[in-house]
Amino acid sequence: MIHSLFLINSSGDIFLEKHWKSVVSRSVCDYFFEAQERATEAENVPPVIPTPHHYLLNVYRHKIFFVAVIQTEVPPLFVIEFLHRVVDTFQDYFGVCSEVVIKDNVVVVYEVLEEMLDNGFPLATESNILKELIKPPTILRTVVNTITGSTNVGDQLPTGQLSVVPWRRTGVKYTNNEAYFDVIEEIDAIIDKSGSTITAEIQGVIDACVKLTGMPDLTLSFMNPRLLDDVSFHPCVRFKRWESERILSFIPPDGNFRLLSYHVSAQNLVAIPVYVKHNISFRDSSSLGRFEITVGPKQTMGKTVEGVMVTSQMPKGVLNMSLTPSQGMHTFDPVTKLLSWDVGKINPQKLPNLKGTMSLQAGTSKPDENPTINLQFKIQQLAISGLKVNRLDMYGEKYKPFKGIKYMTKAGKFQVRT
């Protein structure tokens, strides 16, 4: 399946290569560079590039291209999903996934990659299993290893590999037993000129951080499980139980994991928590344009909207902008034409407002399109879909865990057309 993997940084250096079958010359990457050149932007590089003898499948994350070389028919998503899993694993191991970190930990990276694939077929991709096979480097462990001569490599088969709960390590011990769940919802929306919603969807996830001793068996129930009509689960969730009772029943992996992600589709009514009033106008004759936007809260269930950030890609003709915000900071980059305004909290009594003029290139006619406004915001303690966790119970262990649930609503891809 996956023949080789090349890691390429943004300047086009191949800084790591790994082969699971016979070696494929790195010159194969020339086809990739060609495609990259053609695409002009990194995000437009086609994920699948056919070459005379190989196929290059790549993903772009953290400013690194992960290019997998394959030779025969394989479901492309299989490879792409695996590459993303590799990135997630690196992130899990080293905290961040960047060129520098990978270079610093090149041996660990290599060992991990070796375990993840055998002959190009995924072998161990659960990070809990991998961490038992190859322990993540920490300063303490490095010191201990140099003194005692012990290693980072486990010599026993991780128990998870064989059990029916491969995602969980055995012998987990904590002094403070805690389980935290974050319900995070992102609103994807397109709002049209007049302020009406063209499409709005909610993408929710429940991220969990479970640090519980032993083999706890948890059940999580919701006040209104009907909201979740389209869900995907971590493999630990017992699907049948969900089907019949709408209860999440699972033995959690140790540490951080995504329990569930769900989608409340465009067909349902989605409350939009903010509105944007805008007045952006270019005039054909003059080289000055007017610009004014106001952001205000709407349907926030009494919660404060914070972390508001407005960005907008201005048309090429805009040379500069002179704006005054009523609060927050704003910047305009005359090269990339990107306007960003860090608003902060919205005070419903005094709505944040950004107002001023744009100077346009003299002589050119006015742009066809007004810029779209991208919005980011956060609302704490609110799940906009109305999802509520009812209770969390633990079975299988005797102690009483500390439980916590947090709700948050964020803007996902939130766009206002002007």
Add this chain to the structure above:
Amino acid sequence: MSASPAYSEEKGGSSSLGEPEYGHDPASGGIFSSDYKRHDDLKEMLDSNKDSLKLEAMKRIVAMIARGKNASDLFPAVVKNVACKNIEVKKLVYVYLVRYAEEQQDLALLSISTFQRGLKDPNQLIRASALRVLSSIRVPIIVPIMMLAIKEAASDMSPYVRKTAAHAIPKLYSLDSDQKDQLIEVIEKLLADKTTLVAGSVVMAFEEVCPERIDLIHKNYRKLCNLLIDVEEWGQVVIINMLTRYARTQFLSPNQNESLLEENPEKAFYGSDEEDSKDDKLDAASLVKRKPYVMDPDHRLLLRNTKPLLQSRNAAVVMAVAQLYFHLAPKAEVGVIAKALVRLLRSHSEVQWVVLQNVATMSIKRRGMFEPYLKSFYIRSTDPTQIKILKLEVLTNLANETNISTILREFQTYIRSMDKDFVAATIQAIGRCATNIGKVRDTCLNGLVQLLSNRDELVVAESVVVIKKLLQMQPSQHSEIIKHMAKLTDNIQVPMARASILWLIGEYCEHVPKIAPDVLRKMSKSFTGEEDIVKLQVINLAAKLYLTNSKQSKLLTQYVLNLAKYDQNYDIRDRARFIRQLIVPTEKSGALNKYAKKLFLAQKPAPILESSFKDRDHFQLGSLSHLLNAKAVGYQELPDWPDEAPDPSVRNVEVPEWTKCTSREKRKEKVEKPFYSDSEGESGPTESADSDPESVSETESESGSSSSSSESGSDSGSRGEESGDQSEEEEEKKKKKKKKGKEGPRKACPESAGSDPSEEEEEQEQGKKGKKKKPQDEGKGASESSWEEGSVSESSSSKSDSGSEAEESQSEPESRRRTTVRGQPPSSKPAPKASRKETKEISLLDLDDFTPAPPQPASSPAIVSTSLVTDLEGLTLTNASLAPTMLSPVFSTVKTYELLHRMAGEGLSVEYYFNRQPFPPDPHMVAVQIQFSNNTESEVKNLRVSEPKLVSGMRIQEFQEIESLAPGDTASVIMGIDFCDSTQAANFQLCTHSRQFYVSIQPPVGELMAPVFMSENEFKKEQGKLTGMSEITEKLTLPDKCQSDHTIVQRVTAAANVSRVPCGADNEYRFAAKTVTSGSLILITLERKEGARAHLTVNSEKMVIGTMLVQDISQALAQ
């Protein structure tokens, strides 16, 4: 290879990379700086006695390998350490060996004995890794050794080692394909393996070595289907893809009836949206004519067992299931995948890209599937261009008469985008919409013409090209547009656009007789400077003008042809020569000249603008070949359905005596068995045996908590296989689960007689599990009872000892009711209730004396507030055990709906109505009374429900099978449906002994609720909580005949299953209910204002239900 080139290469590369691994190494400082000795220090370190030095050296070597530097000259030094005690050194040596053994085969042989020793190690990890490295080093000499090792490992007791063996098979095969036969034997053996760990890997090996040996799968088919959900995600993908192919060879097409109906496939393609809606009817109609298609149970098994995987977090798994459904499922069921695919669109952009390509292909074949998700494909300005273009493709495919206006409005926004490639694609898309949907052709054309004045040349050029194609369909009406375009030749520089304009003018020169010669004049002036494609069109234009208007253009044409004669491009020279011969009459060119006009001015068919994704579905979806639209190396064709189904018995597996009943025949029998009858625990041995594997599979998924060793994992897998069909109807399963606790231990005794000890042991273990589960359930029951109404009865029945009793008592009233109801005429009132409930009713009736025709109030423990309880204390209502959960209102008019018309049902007609009774087996279900009447000449037997196709979350409690229905007879049964508080229809099949009918029940919103009794204060309090978004108000005017209290109340209660709430004010009416499934309150207030005006307010946290209810009620009142 010498060290020096390696080093210099390394140095060259390292400047940009930094060398962290050298930086902190003291040994690499000044001492060994000499080029030649660079690797000597590593060799020295490797030769030392200290593990730490060896480790350091190996790390540095691996770092070199990772960066693509050559480290092959270190081979002898490294290979010596293959037997090193330090496990990390050993692992790194393995990494090195796998990388370089191919280049240094002789030296690599030195390490073989170590691996052979490793293969015998007691530690399974070491055995596995020895096999892994041995099979990875690609040295042909050791093929026999590898073969032997694989064979041995294939029967290793550790499943992990067996998995490694499965991985080794394709490695050996790629090294020496002569071993194929022997390897197939190993594959065959491993395919029979019962652990989930091995399944994925061995199917992978099967796919690489012998994908054509589909016969190997037969015996393992059911096992694979059943294990699938527990296989690791990557294995799932491979297995699902393989099973798709398998199913295509073994089963009949589930859509064969439809495909026979479609006489013209081309026509069906565009008309498919209408067809989809008629699907069910067509199905029924075609079934009448043809031999009924019955889906092979194994086919169904596959569909059923893969469906839950749509919920996987792994996009590849979701895609695999989606393609399986697309290729294998009956048309009506394919829809389920749309939601999951749309969900994937939120993922990383690469995933989006792949998914969109597949959606594009699917949306051509099955447009209806994605129509509800149209808005999910709307484009954001931040999407990468390649995603935008794919989304556009999907939007275009989804366009039809109903949604075209929204889509075009959306396209208008896109046209103004700054991303010009995307704008060009949008214009193309508009063109395609215009050709496909005649209604909007003129609108589109006008829009495109407006774009001709756009400032951006690319936009204009693209529009010209598209307009040209559109005009070709009806040129006569659009001479204005052609004139307008003729003017554009002055400005437009894009060759394709210029060529298009010239062609248009030439083609329709009779519509623009004045302009055409002038255009030719201009073009001949600039002829030499034009692109080739434009020149060709100039020649064409000249030729056509010469034929139609030779007076004005004769000289011009000759001039152009002369210019072309000396052109650099031979195509143009050829064309000029050919045209000259054709149009200019000379002595020699006699025959053809006459026909020149016919040749040039023939009617040309309008081009069909079609998607580039059309017909891509002959490639298996989700595959690389589909993505590239070209066959990739190693792609296995997706075979066509066979005309005759191959023998299904090949999949039968020899099973021990006591599990026989799970084979096909028995399974059928079980379906036919009355639903409640299996609740008795004291049934015969077959009964207990067949429920047994199910409970095993249950424990497998349920009780991961119990510390299960690898053995138990594998055993439960095998049981799954033996059971053949572990996924029974949900309902039945639930029952079993409740009984599990008591069944486990009991079963151990009868079976120990016939089965081998290991099974017995497992049996006991399972019993333990069952027991273990019990306290949990109890605990849960206790905790739940406080907050989840209705769960009380459930949890009590799950207590092992009281289980059967509880069930009996549960089924008792049900069966009693059924007997009373059966045989009643359809128009009659709902059946009287059990006597103890009746007494209750009376006492409540007294209380509710102010409503003339009282919709009877209901009470439920969760909603009856304490205040109410105290209110009613005098009526001894506090006795909780007596309180019925709901009471049904009595109605004079019950609305009946048709489920199956007499004609469609071949004489069997079925009607249903909502009897508004509580459904005791499950309080979350809506009771539906179904009335069968047999209008045929013969007896109808075995009336039952099968294969419900439900929206997720929806559940059906089937009615008991009606064994026979004599001609002219009627029968009535009750079934329960949990609609999940939505008005989505519940689709299922109604089966008789000979036929099956697709039917669906769609509830009016008013039936999704059950009345609740409340006091006025209580109502106000609850209403106070449900304000804001949960409140929906509408103003309405009451018609004359609907002014009296009585009619108003009656109409409201007829529209919805609600009960009246007392109210102090006399111009106000209040009603309360709660939804059946989730129990959320619905409060209705109707306030009469002066005149005939009134305000209707509905408070409910279910906004959708609220909105629909307001509509329904105001409609009912307005009548």
